[in-house]
Every structure is written in structure tokens, then in C-alpha cells.
Amino acid sequence: MASDGSSGLEAMMAMRAELPSSTKTADELVAEMKRMPLFMTSMDDMDEDNEMLQAIRAIAYEGTRAEVAGNFRTQGNECVKAKQWSDARTFYAKGLAALKAPREAAPKDSDVAELDEEVEEKKERALEEACYANRALCHLEMKNYGSCNRDCAGALRLNPRNVKAWYRAAQACLALDKTPEALDACQGGLEIDSANTALQSLLEKVKKRQTHLVEVDQARKDREQRVIREMATLRFALKQRNIAARKTATPPEMEDAGIKLEDPLDANSTLTIPMILLYPLHAQSDFVKACTEHETVAQHLEYILPTPWDEEQEYTPQSVECYMETVQGGLIKAGKKLSLLKLLASGKIEIVDGLVSVNVVPKARATEWIEDFKRRKGKA
Numbered sequence: 038m039a040s041d042g043s044s045g046l047e048a049m050m051a052m053r054a055e056l057p058s059s060t061k062t063a064d065e066l067v068a069e070m071k072r073m074p075l076f077m078t079s080m081d082d083m084d085e086d087n088e089m090l091q092a093i094r095a096i097a098y099e100g101t102r103a104e105v106a107g108n109f110r111t112q113g114n115e116c117v118k119a120k121q122w123s124d125a126r127t128f129y130a131k132g133l134a135a136l137k138a139p140r141e142a143a144p145k146d147s148d149v150a151e152l153d154e155e156v157e158e159k160k161e162r163a164l165e166e167a168c169y170a171n172r173a174l175c176h177l178e179m180k181n182y183g184s185c186n187r188d189c190a191g192a193l194r195l196n197p198r199n200v201k202a203w204y205r206a207a208q209a210c211l212a213l214d215k216t217p218e219a220l221d222a223c224q225g226g227l228e229i230d231s232a233n234t235a236l237q238s239l240l241e242k243v244k245k246r247q248t249h250l251v252e253v254d255q256a257r258k259d260r261e262q263r264v265i266r267e268m269a270t271l272r273f274a275l276k277q278r279n280i281a282a283r284k285t286a287t288p289p290e291m292e293d294a295g296i297k298l299e300d301p302l303d304a305n306s307t308l309t310i311p312m313i314l315l316y317p318l319h320a321q322s323d324f325v326k327a328c329t330e331h332e333t334v335a336q337h338l339e340y341i342l343p344t345p346w347d348e349e350q351e352y353t354p355q356s357v358e359c360y361m362e363t364v365q366g367g368l369i370k371a372g373k374k375l376s377l378l379k380l381l382a383s384g385k386i387e388i389v390d391g392l393v394s395v396n397v398v399p400k401a402r403a404t405e406w407i408e409d410f411k412r413r414k415g416k417a
Contacts, residue, residue, distance in 0.1 A: 103160040103161050106135040106164045107164055109129065125171070126172055129171050133169070173186075173192065173209075174201075176188060176209075177205050198229050204222075207226065210222055211243050214246070223236055227240065267298075274305075278378060280378075280387075280388065281381075284389075284390055296391050307331070310381075311325065313394050315395065316398070321344065330377050332376065334395055342357070354373075356401075358370065359372075359373055359396065363386060
């Protein structure tokens, strides 16, 4: 007895000797105390060279596989209570690893009683199930939903009647919007415990979410189908008006402007087309976002001209001429008082990238510009 007391006293003295010196600052004291297992607040504080910690670790791995795993499970449970999910996950993982370690056979001449393998296997199976189910909880709280599902599967493989595993699997599937799988998990748990209020509540959430997702998906499909019908209607509207249109590899940015029908599903409703008025002699332009097929170029020139940059007052509705480029690359004089539909339906002009282009030049300089256009096109 005396020797036992002596060794206990020596251990206490050794621990006192390990205590930080009072001459250090408060921050240094806290840092040094955190190196002692008794004062550690997180597994991140562990130092691989800490001898006291290594001794405690060695003790942690003493005993049967079930005893070692049980110890890690207990530590994991303590971390769960403190909501230290990462540390808890680590302890459960160590418990699972301990259960997979090879069994150490007792020496033949040992006085240690042989273990009942059937009893030990039963303990190990229960511990493995618990570690999987509890680690699934950690993954769930850490939003590692895929890992949560894998651990739930591990627990259910060992015990298909583990209601907590069914519940956590359902939660993880719901978080991933995998509602069919979440429904299956809820129903799997309720088949075992039909009165489980948590599962019943979760099942209702899953059903509501599934209904919402179905509605969202249907709305998306409806939008896609409407866009397809609108595009088909627009193509038909252009065809019946004999209007040619094509796209290039580099269309201009026009925000929400584009060729549109007043009623997107009625080919006979009024057509509107964006139009750009180009002033090639002055490298200027004006953009008309929506010009109806019945309007004339003159109607738009009335409110656009004169322009702020026209210092010589060359551009007025009466003093300008309009030209449009033909499909063949030539020029056609566009009557300012002709409707846009009549100009486009002639078959000589096309809409390029959803835009009608009109060149506006002063009458006095029209010949000059036309000759320059021909030279650039190589048609002089």
C-alpha cells in the first residue's frame, strides 16, 4: 500500500513540475497549459512530441478492440454534447479503425481468461453501428451530406432497424434535394417506428419540397416549350411576310431588343424590329429599339434629326437620303416614306443579327458616298 501511495505522490509531483512557471505572461501560460492533456480544448492543440500525450494515447489503445472502440465512442459522444463536430467525427473514425485492427491472441501460458468470441463480435457490431450512425450526425451537422449518407448506409448494413440512421439519411437527402431518396429513407424508418414524430414531421417536409420541385421543374419546361413555340411563330411570321433574316458569328449586344411580335404566339400580330441609323460620313449612329413594320424611316428621322453633332446642319429630314445594303452586297435607295415592311418584303434586303441597318447621308454628298462604298466593295 505504501508503495502505491508513494508512486501516486511521485506522479502528482511530476505533474506539478510540469505546470507552467508563474513568471510567464498570461498568453504564454495559456499556450503552455494547452499542451497538457488536462487543459486541451481541441484536438488541434495536440503536439505529436508531447510525451504526456503519447502516454495517454498508448493507454487509449490498451484492451480489447471493443474496449478501445468503446473508449473512442465515449470521447466522441462528449464532443457531440459540446457540438465539437469535427473532433467527434475523428473519435468515431478512430473507433471504427480500432474495430478493424487484428485481434491479439493471448499467449498459451497466459493466466488471462480467453474472450468469448461470439460475445465480443456482438459488442463490436453494436459499437461499429453506433460509430457509423454517430459519425453520420457529425457529417450532417458539418453539411457533408454525401459522407453522412455513406455512414448511414454503413450503420443500416449492420442493423436495418436503426431509426436514427434512417432519419439522418433522409435529412441528408433532403438537403441535396434528392426527394425520392429522402422519401424512401423516411418510409424505411417509419416502417420500424410508425409513431416517430421526428420522422413524421420530416416526411411532411420532404413531400412539400418534392411538390415544390415538381412545380418548379414544370414551370421551367413550360417556359422552354413557350420559347420554342414563340420562335417557330416568329419564323413563320417572317416567312409569310417574305422577310429574309440571318445571323453572323459576332452579333452585336442589344440587351433585350430584338425582332418581336406584339403577340408572340400570333404570326399576324404587329411585328417590331430594331433599327440602326448609320451616318457613315461622320461615323455616327442612332439606335431605334423597336420600329414597327408599318412605320416609315421618315417617321423616326422626324424626331432624331437634327443631331447634336451636326454642326454644319447637313442632316434634316428633308435634306437626307437613305440607302440599305442588299443581299448581294450592293445598295438600294430606301424610300423614306415607305413602310419598313414594304422595304423588307421586296426580297432585296435582309435583317442581319436581328437588326435593320439604314445608311443616312446628305443628298449633296450622296454620290460621293456611293462611289466610296463601291470602291470599298471592289465594284468601282
